[in-house]
Amino acid sequence: MSTTDGARRRPQWRGRQMTTRTRTRALTAGDTALADFTERLFGHLPRADQRRWARVYLQGLLTTPGKKSVRRLAASVTESPTASQSLQQFINASPWDWNPARTELLRWVEERHPVRSWTIGQVCFPKRGEHSVGVHRRFDPVAGRIVNCQLGFCLFLSLDGMSVPVDWRLALPEAWVTDPVLRRRARISPEAVHQAPEALVLELVDSIAARTSSAHPPVVADLSRLGNAAALIGVLGRRGHDFLVSVPPALPVRAAALAPGGDPARTPGRGGTTAGDFARLGNTSHPYTMPLAGPGARSQRQQQQRIHSALVRVPEGDSAGRGAQQIYRLFGERRPDGRSGGPVWLTNMNRHRMDDLLHLVRGSARSGAVLGSLADEFGLLDFEGRSFPGWHHHMTLMSAAYAYAVAVRERAEPGRRSA
Known part of the structure; x- marks a missing residue:
C-alpha cells in the first residue's frame, strides 16, 4: 500500500509528465476524444445536464492550474455566472451512482494495457475543522504525530511503466456511522458501515475481482x-x-x-x-x-x-x-x-523469480509517485469533501481525468510511459 507521504510530497512533473499547459493544448486538439471518453464513463447518468457537468469537471481538472476548487474549475471552463453553483450541486448533492463510471474506467484501461498488478494505496487528507465526512484525529506514522484527517484507500491498476487509480474507499470512524446527525449531515449511505483498514483493502480487491473481465493479477499492498x-x-x-x-x-x-x-x-x-x-x-x-x-x-x-x-x-x-x-x-x-x-x-508466489517480485515492488513505489502527481495536478487534496457522495464523485472524476491525461500524453509522445 503506497504510503501517505506519496500524496503529501509535491514532486515536479515538468520534464517527467505533461504540464497543465501541454495538456491544455492537447485537449484543444482532441476535444472530440474527451467528449467520447466522458460519454463512455458517464453515459449512464440519466440527465443530459449531469453528463455535461461531468465533462466540465473533467476538463477543469485537466486544464486548471493550481488549486482545484469547484469555483476555479468552473471559471476555467465556462463563463457562465451560475456554473460554479451548478457544478457544486453536481458533485456534492446530485445522487448519481459512481460505481458504473469506475467500472467503465477499469475496462477502458484494461482494453489499452495489460495489467501487471492490483496495487493498494493509502492517502491521508489533512483537514481543518470537523465537517469533512469521516474526519478524525489519527496518528500518522509518516508525519510522526496526530493529525486531523480523512483516511482513504485506492486501488491502482499497475501497468507497464505506469499506474492508474480506478477505485476508492473512505474510512468511516465509528462515530460517523453511529451518530444519526453526522450521517444525515454527510449524506452517508445506509449500507456504509465502520470497517477496519484491513476490511477496506479486502473490499477493494473483492470489488475489482467481481468487475474485471481479465485474469486476476497479483495484489500488491x-x-x-x-x-x-x-x-x-x-x-x-x-x-x-x-x-x-x-x-x-x-x-x-x-x-x-x-x-x-x-x-x-x-x-x-x-x-x-x-x-x-x-x-x-x-x-x-x-x-x-x-x-x-x-x-x-x-x-x-x-x-x-x-x-x-x-x-x-x-x-x-x-x-x-x-x-x-x-x-x-x-x-x-x-x-x-x-x-x-x-x-x-x-x-x-514462491515459484516466481526474485527479479519478477522486485519488479512488482518497483510498481508499488510508482503508485506512491502517482499519488504525488494526483495531489500536484489533479486536486487530490483540494476537495473539501463534506458529503460522502461528494467525496466519491470527486475521486471518480479525478481518477478519470488522470487516466485521460495519461492517454493524451501517450498520443503526444508515442513510446513513452508515465511514472
Missing part, C-alpha cells in the same frame, strides 16, 4: 501499518489471489518445514520469531541494483544491494483452514552491517 495484517494475508490466499505485501517487521512468523534430509543449521531465519528477524537472518541472497525502499523513502540508494529471503509460515494467517500448509517467501534488504533495511515483503 503495504500492510506494514495495519493491525491485523496476518488475517488479511490468510483471506487473500484462501480466495485464490497471488499477492506480494509489505508486512510489519514484528509480524510473528516461523520457519517452513525442512525438506527430508535438510540441515537445520542452514534453515533460513533459524532462531528468528518475527518477519524482521527472518529478513535479517535469511541465507538465500540475491544481488539487486535498484532501491528496495518504499515510496515514502527520502533517499533512493542506487548502489548494489543484497536481498535476503526465507521460506516461512504465518501462524495466525494459517489458522483458518487451507492456510495450515501454506508456505510463503519473505524477503528484505540486508545492509552491510547485517541489519535489515527498508520494507519486509511477504508473498505466496
Whole structure:
C-alpha cells in the first residue's frame, strides 16, 4: 500500500509528465476524444445536464492550474455566472451512482494495457475543522504525530511503466456511522458501515475481482501499518489471489518445514520469531541494483544491494483452514552491517523469480509517485469533501481525468510511459 507521504510530497512533473499547459493544448486538439471518453464513463447518468457537468469537471481538472476548487474549475471552463453553483450541486448533492463510471474506467484501461498488478494505496487528507465526512484525529506514522484527517484507500491498476487509480474507499470512524446527525449531515449511505483498514483493502480487491473481465493479477499492498495484517494475508490466499505485501517487521512468523534430509543449521531465519528477524537472518541472497525502499523513502540508494529471503509460515494467517500448509517467501534488504533495511515483503508466489517480485515492488513505489502527481495536478487534496457522495464523485472524476491525461500524453509522445 503506497504510503501517505506519496500524496503529501509535491514532486515536479515538468520534464517527467505533461504540464497543465501541454495538456491544455492537447485537449484543444482532441476535444472530440474527451467528449467520447466522458460519454463512455458517464453515459449512464440519466440527465443530459449531469453528463455535461461531468465533462466540465473533467476538463477543469485537466486544464486548471493550481488549486482545484469547484469555483476555479468552473471559471476555467465556462463563463457562465451560475456554473460554479451548478457544478457544486453536481458533485456534492446530485445522487448519481459512481460505481458504473469506475467500472467503465477499469475496462477502458484494461482494453489499452495489460495489467501487471492490483496495487493498494493509502492517502491521508489533512483537514481543518470537523465537517469533512469521516474526519478524525489519527496518528500518522509518516508525519510522526496526530493529525486531523480523512483516511482513504485506492486501488491502482499497475501497468507497464505506469499506474492508474480506478477505485476508492473512505474510512468511516465509528462515530460517523453511529451518530444519526453526522450521517444525515454527510449524506452517508445506509449500507456504509465502520470497517477496519484491513476490511477496506479486502473490499477493494473483492470489488475489482467481481468487475474485471481479465485474469486476476497479483495484489500488491503495504500492510506494514495495519493491525491485523496476518488475517488479511490468510483471506487473500484462501480466495485464490497471488499477492506480494509489505508486512510489519514484528509480524510473528516461523520457519517452513525442512525438506527430508535438510540441515537445520542452514534453515533460513533459524532462531528468528518475527518477519524482521527472518529478513535479517535469511541465507538465500540475491544481488539487486535498484532501491528496495518504499515510496515514502527520502533517499533512493542506487548502489548494489543484497536481498535476503526465507521460506516461512504465518501462524495466525494459517489458522483458518487451507492456510495450515501454506508456505510463503519473505524477503528484505540486508545492509552491510547485517541489519535489515527498508520494507519486509511477504508473498505466496514462491515459484516466481526474485527479479519478477522486485519488479512488482518497483510498481508499488510508482503508485506512491502517482499519488504525488494526483495531489500536484489533479486536486487530490483540494476537495473539501463534506458529503460522502461528494467525496466519491470527486475521486471518480479525478481518477478519470488522470487516466485521460495519461492517454493524451501517450498520443503526444508515442513510446513513452508515465511514472
